[in-house]
Amino acid sequence: MVRIVEGGITAPAGFQAAGVACGIKKHRDPARPAPLDLALVVADRLVPAAGVFTTNKAVAPPVVVSREHLQATGGWARAIVTNSGCANAATGEAGRQVARQMAAAAAAAVGCADREVLVASTGVIGVLLDIEKVRAGITAAAAALSATGGDNATRAIMTTDPFPKSYAAAYDSPEGTIIVGGMTKGSGMIEPRMATMLGYLTTDAQIEPGVLADALKYVVDLTFNAITVDGECSTNDSVFVMASGASGVAITDSRDPRLITPLMHVARYLAREIVRGGEGATKLVTVKVTGAATSADAWLAARTIANSPLVKTAIHGGDPNWGRLVAAAGRSGAAFNLDRASVWVGDVKVFDEGTPHDERTPLAEAVLQDADVTVVVDLGLGGPHEATMWTCDFSAEYVKINAEYRT
Numbered sequence: 001m002v003r004i005v006e007g008g009i010t011a012p013a014g015f016q017a018a019g020v021a022c023g024i025k026k027h028r029d030p031a032r033p034a035p036l037d038l039a040l041v042v043a044d045r046l047v048p049a050a051g052v053f054t055t056n057k058a059v060a061p062p063v064v065v066s067r068e069h070l071q072a073t074g075g076w077a078r079a080i081v082t083n084s085g086c087a088n089a090a091t092g093e094a095g096r097q098v099a100r101q102m103a104a105a106a107a108a109a110v111g112c113a114d115r116e117v118l119v120a121s122t123g124v125i126g127v128l129l130d131i132e133k134v135r136a137g138i139t140a141a142a143a144a145l146s147a148t149g150g151d152n153a154t155r156a157i158m159t160t161d162p163f164p165k166s167y168a169a170a171y172d173s174p175e176g177t178i179i180v181g182g183m184t185k186g187s188g189m190i191e192p193r194m195a196t197m198l199g200y201l202t203t204d205a206q207i208e209p210g211v212l213a214d215a216l217k218y219v220v221d222l223t224f225n226a227i228t229v230d231g232e233c234s235t236n237d238s239v240f241v242m243a244s245g246a247s248g249v250a251i252t253d254s255r256d257p258r259l260i261t262p263l264m265h266v267a268r269y270l271a272r273e274i275v276r277g278g279e280g281a282t283k284l285v286t287v288k289v290t291g292a293a294t295s296a297d298a299w300l301a302a303r304t305i306a307n308s309p310l311v312k313t314a315i316h317g318g319d320p321n322w323g324r325l326v327a328a329a330g331r332s333g334a335a336f337n338l339d340r341a342s343v344w345v346g347d348v349k350v351f352d353e354g355t356p357h358d359e360r361t362p363l364a365e366a367v368l369q370d371a372d373v374t375v376v377v378d379l380g381l382g383g384p385h386e387a388t389m390w391t392c393d394f395s396a397e398y399v400k401i402n403a404e405y406r407t
Contacts, residue, residue: 001171001257002265008150008166009041011181012204014244017041018144019156022137024123024130025085035085036156038137041200042079042110042145047242049077050213051118052220054237060089061099062119063238069103069115075209078112080200080240081105081138082120082157084185088129089121089235098129105135109142120198120238122185123159150183157185157198160401165273171262176249178205180262186274191228191307199224199239199270204247205259214254215263216241223267226389229278230398231307275390280397284372285315289329290386291341291378297334298387301379304332306391315373316393320364322350329377340380346373353380 010017021034051070053063069077081102088095103117110117121129144152154164168181186197201216220239241263251259276284287306292298305311308328314321322343330336343351346367348360367373 011168013246017149017153019152039153039156061095206245278392281392292385312394337380
């Protein structure tokens with residue numbers, strides 16, 4: 001039912017995008033083109049929109065402004081403007097004014113009201129964004145908007161990301177085809193708790209703002225909110241969605257599979273790619289918890305395991321240390337029965353209802369040589385509840401990147 005299509009964020013009809021360089025990021029190599037650092041995603045008209053944002057109390061001005069604008073319009077937007085290289089976070093009232101001026105400049109460039117523009121920033125915390133550079137970038141990006149501009153927009157939102165992340169999928173039904181496109185950035189400071197570092201979704205579904213917002217939250221909880229690189233919740237986390245209605249396929253139920261299926265497909269792919277591209281990561285790790293007494297317990301245990309530095313370093317070193325998985329589950333706060341618990345590394349059962357199977361260590365070590373690794377922990381409660389999260393290993397490169405981030 002779902003098929004992959006080309007085009008990324010501009011795959012659905014009714015959207016254009018652009019990415020340009022405006023000097024926010026440092027140009028470290030004069031022999032190469034300046035890095036792209038400002039992106040515009042623009043709908044052909046005012047469209048339904050929604051956002052899910054960080055729960056961090058140290059919330060950045062772009063998040064404050066985007067929330068205000070969605071509330072003021074009742075869930076409608078025309079454009080999203082993003083800069084990378086400066087988070088404009090912890091910058092006080094001056095930062096809020098810059099975020100509002102950023103929205104105003106984009107609104108003037110595309111011909112809409114200020115409140116119909118959503119704003120996002122990513123980069124170093126505690127540095128005030130240079131609004132003159134932003135204005136110049138917005139002017140250049142508006143002139144470069146096109147239905148094929150998604151690749152540049154995707155690159156323009158990157159910071160430490162090792163590769164750009166975009167994707168699109170279509171869902172065919174008797175009523176017509178719905179397309180969903182998306183792009184993300186995120187490599188470090190990733191444990192979103194209601195969003196990801198920055199995520200963007202578009203669709204050509206015909207849908208009301210409230211229904212779209214419900215669909216976005218449902219999808220985010222199972223995708224972008226189920227990833228972690230380092231357990232750090234950013235000040236700027238945001239996921240946006242806009243719906244052009246160009247397909248003519250009307251969606252009135254937020255769980256309608258014609259929308260939810262491609263939306264989930266694109267969001268899950270992009271969420272996993274954030275983890276795959278985590279700072280210093282060499283392995284994508286799927287953590288699955290089963291046998292939980294409650295859904296909350298399943299998620300609590302999965303999140304604790306996925307965030308455990310000891311688990312992540314063991315996986316990086318190829319060490320099937322099942323004791324670290326058991327210890328993380330046991331300290332998570334979830335109901336847990338050690339005598340009935342079990343652990344798998346890939347398809348190798350290394351701990352079976354309280355009994356170790358260290359003779360299977362060589363088989364588990366072989367599994368950990370792969371770039372994609374799955375670990376499963378059954379909590380031993382016999383419950384039907386389970387949860388899946390995605391994380392990555394911890395390497396020396398992660399320490400190096402973050403020790404030198406501002407320098």
